[in-house]
Amino acid sequence: MTHRELLASPEFRALVRRRWQVSLFLTVLLFILYYGYILLIAGNRVWLSQKIGPATTLGIPVGAAVIAGAWALTAAYVIWANRAYDPEVARLRERVKGH
């Protein structure tokens, strides 16, 4: 298979489409996570200020969860890419070997 044929192949197109679907989906989740937090601070200070211990406020675990969540989204991408994207890349690269 030549490079031109690979480019036009449904598998390559599907791979590129899938890559951006996953990326954009995770980007949207990231925006919801972070800007949701910022808008929550701007809009509902009282909710974040409620106590969940003698002095600890709900805002503290929520802030920590934003950091942990951002890392988890990164990890989700790596797991997807290692398991689904890389094997497909290897398969497609194999096809144009020698060209």
Place this chain on the structure above:
Amino acid sequence: MASTLGTPTISAIVFFLVIVALTLVVTYWAARRMRSASEFYAAGRSVSPLQNGLALAGDYMSAASFLGIAGLVALRGYDGMIYATGWLVGWPALMFLIAEPLRNLGKFTFADVVAFRLKQVPVRIASAVGGILTLLFYVLAQMVGAGNLIALMFGLPYEWAVIAVGIVMLAYVLFGGMVATTWVQIIKAVLLLFGVTVLTLLVLAQFDFSPGQLYAAVAARDGQAALEPGGLVTDPIDAISLGLALMLGLLGLPHILMRFYTVPNALAARKSVLYATGFIGYFYLIIPIVGFGASALVGRDVIRAIDPGGNMAAPLVAELLGGTPLLGFIAAVAFATILAVVAGLTLAGASTLSHDIFMHVVRRGQATDAEQMKVARIATVAFGLVAVVLGILFKGQNVAFMVGLAFAVACSANFPPLLLSIVWRRFTTIGAVASIVVGALASVTFILLSPTIWVDLLGNPEAIFPLRNPAIVSMPLSILAGVVGSLVSREPEAEDKFDDEKLRTYLGIGAE
């Protein structure tokens, strides 16, 4: 509490000398490997994912985030934590949108990607302007911060401190290039993570390892308000604009982007972002504990008395809990942090000048390795000199907004053309140049007219541009300019090359 801050103690000097000696030994070792341009700019693409993850974290975790965020939490409580989260969220975005295509398409600088299928000369010049602007604002903030912090911690005069930083970091970059700079970042990142972990454990040990008790002590001393969102996010539009600059600005920082060329392939680039996000996330998770510990144990009055900005909160709590030796260690780590960040910025500046301007504009892509390295070294000295001179000129100025400016320019002038060139077939040379020029002009102009400079610095009664953070306006303007500029011009050659580019972007076929 009597503090030895500001007097050069034996322990601070010993730790400082050990760290500098260690980094110089690494530089000497690296210098012997420094035989080609690829070694100088990209460490021969032989850095492992874990090493690169630490180096990325090292490049990103500046003294401003270490001392500054601890201080912000100590003086303003929960608001400091909100600020800390903003510094992390760019990393996932970098992974999803840029990291792998950047690695596959580029060689040494991010301009390689923007110029990949466009006309080299105009795109390289425009990208260099965006890149150098970002780096200059960033390095200026670092240098002024360095002079102030070292004066505060070691009692060294401001100018000497700036010159000392300049000389040591020039040694790293000139002789050891990317190899030495990477190892300096790794050493610094490990020391910083270790130092902050020790501080966190010592603080928690005072409260039976219960964060709840720590927060109770904070509330008892400074009031419950210290644990509630306060005045940081009053204007949601400004807060979102700042968040946008912090998040997407990362995707346009030249010194961060060039690290992706030091790893062998896209898989390694991906893994290194995961490591970096882990280290940086951990850092921002525990740094608020140090800040809260400082306000509960040292007290806001004492912290403010030494530095009104709160920058000495972490060193003061170190001295209280670990005595002069721990203070010396933390001070030395802060100094190493500044050195490493300035070295990374200088290497990125030198690469832009020598690879983008000399190699691709002056020589049109034809220069030997020896010539490139000679020019890269001259550019290193030039950038370093400019950094030192700017640092001395801006003595006593409040430059905190400069980092914000660097992120605003990065997110408005560097990120849009980079993303458009990766995803959009119809992107043209005119579109790229328009997007960079409009993004750079808009972000700088809006900051000049914003409350931060127009009112606070220049004393005018009212700001012409209402937001302190322009990204929410300047970035869309840059994208718009890129799209309009591309639609009014046509570049069939660039569209044809987009196909080759796609195989390289997504499959890594033909990647360097």
